[in-house]
Amino acid sequence: MISFLDLKKLNAVYAPQLREACARVIDSGWYIGGEELAAFEREFADYCGAPHCVGVANGLDALTLTLRAWKEMGLLREGDEVIVPANTYIASVLAITENRLVPVFVEPDPATFNLSAVGVRAALTDKTKAVLAVHLYGQLADMPGIMALAEERNLLVLEDAAQSHGASIDGRRAGTWGHAAGFSFYPGKNLGALGDAGAMVTKDAELAKVVRGLGNYGSYKKYENQYQGVNSRLDEIQAAMLRVKLVHLDSEISARRKVADAYRAGIENVHVQLPVAITELAHVWHLFVVRSERRDELQKFLAEQGIQTLIHYPIPPHKQQAYAAYGAVSLPMTESIHREVLSLPISPVMSDVEINTVIRAVNAFV
Structure with a gap:
C-alpha cells in the first residue's frame, strides 16, 4: 500500500533530534510560554520575513484571534463582510462567523482554485471590510492583485497560510503579503508539529500584542485581564518539535x-x-x-x-x-x-x- 502521507516515516528521519528536543523541554521544568516558544517565534518570523510571530494552539485560532484582535482595535465590527473563497476548508469560514462577521463566498480562479483579484472586486459591497485569502493546496493566491485592490479600497487582508509554508511570489513568502497571516502546524502540514499547533505572523506590532493577550485569557499580566480572552497557546514541547523541523x-x-x-x-x-x-x-x-x-x-x-x-x-x-x-x-x-x-x-x-x-x-x- 502506498500511503497518502506516511507521517511515521517522515518523522523517523528526525527522530533523534525530536527526542533530544523533547528531553530538553522536560528537563527544563518549564512547559508553557518559555524559551522554546520564544525561539520558535523568532525563527519562524525570520523564515517568513516578518517581524512578529505569535504562537497559538492551532491554525483555526490563528485566524479567529486575528479577526477578533481587529475588532478589539476598532478596525472591524460585527456584521462587516469578509470575502472568502467558496471552495476553502471550513476553518476559514468558522473564523469569520465566530467573530460575528459575514462570509461572502466567492468562486475561485478555475485554473488555480485560488482567490483572484477579479473575483474579489466583483464581490465588493459597501460592507466589505476584509479579505481572507486562502493559499489552497500550497499555492499562493493572487496576492499582488489582491493587495493592490485592498490598498485601493482600504481593506484588511488576512492570509490563510495553513497549507503554504514557504511558498513565495517575487521573493515574498506566504505570511508577508497581507496585513496578517494564520498558519497551521497540524501534523500533516508541510511544517507539521506532533500535535495541534499554530501561529499568526504580521508586520503590525500592536496586532501581535493584542493577539498574544487574547490567547492568554485576555491578559498581559497574571490575574489582570484586559479582554474576554481564550486559552490558545503554543506549548513548549510543540515549539521545540517545530524548531527541529523548520530547519529542514x-x-x-x-x-x-x-x-x-x-x-x-x-x-x-x-x-x-x-x-x-x-x-x-x-x-x-x-x-x-x-x-x-x-x-x-x-x-x-x-x-x-x-x-x-x-x-x-x-x-x-x-x-x-x-x-x-x-x-x-x-x-x-x-x-x-x-x-x-x-x-x-x-x-x-x-x-x-x-x-x-x-x-x-x-x-x-x-
Whole structure:
C-alpha cells in the first residue's frame, strides 16, 4: 500500500533530534510560554520575513484571534463582510462567523482554485471590510492583485497560510503579503508539529500584542485581564518539535516539488486534469490535487492498485449543515470542484518506485 502521507516515516528521519528536543523541554521544568516558544517565534518570523510571530494552539485560532484582535482595535465590527473563497476548508469560514462577521463566498480562479483579484472586486459591497485569502493546496493566491485592490479600497487582508509554508511570489513568502497571516502546524502540514499547533505572523506590532493577550485569557499580566480572552497557546514541547523541523522545511519542499514535477511530466490521461502552478516558487505542493469527472471511479481504481488517495474536500462550506443558511447560494464552479477533485499521495519521503507506481496507475485508468 502506498500511503497518502506516511507521517511515521517522515518523522523517523528526525527522530533523534525530536527526542533530544523533547528531553530538553522536560528537563527544563518549564512547559508553557518559555524559551522554546520564544525561539520558535523568532525563527519562524525570520523564515517568513516578518517581524512578529505569535504562537497559538492551532491554525483555526490563528485566524479567529486575528479577526477578533481587529475588532478589539476598532478596525472591524460585527456584521462587516469578509470575502472568502467558496471552495476553502471550513476553518476559514468558522473564523469569520465566530467573530460575528459575514462570509461572502466567492468562486475561485478555475485554473488555480485560488482567490483572484477579479473575483474579489466583483464581490465588493459597501460592507466589505476584509479579505481572507486562502493559499489552497500550497499555492499562493493572487496576492499582488489582491493587495493592490485592498490598498485601493482600504481593506484588511488576512492570509490563510495553513497549507503554504514557504511558498513565495517575487521573493515574498506566504505570511508577508497581507496585513496578517494564520498558519497551521497540524501534523500533516508541510511544517507539521506532533500535535495541534499554530501561529499568526504580521508586520503590525500592536496586532501581535493584542493577539498574544487574547490567547492568554485576555491578559498581559497574571490575574489582570484586559479582554474576554481564550486559552490558545503554543506549548513548549510543540515549539521545540517545530524548531527541529523548520530547519529542514526548504529541503522537504524541494522533495515535494520533485514528486509534483514527476507527476506533471508523467501523468497523461484524458480523464485527469493536472494542477497548474502560477510559478514554481509560488507552490509548495502541500497537496497534489487532480480533477476528474469520474473522480469516484478513479479513486476506487487507485485503491484497488494499493494507492491511498483523499478528497480535499468532498462538501463545500456553503453546503454543510453548519451553514444551512447559505445552502441556496449558487456556486457552480465550487460545487463542480468539490465533486471532481482527488488528492494523490505526495510527501518528501516518497521513493522513486512509489512515484512511478502512482503515475502508471493513473495512466492505466480508462
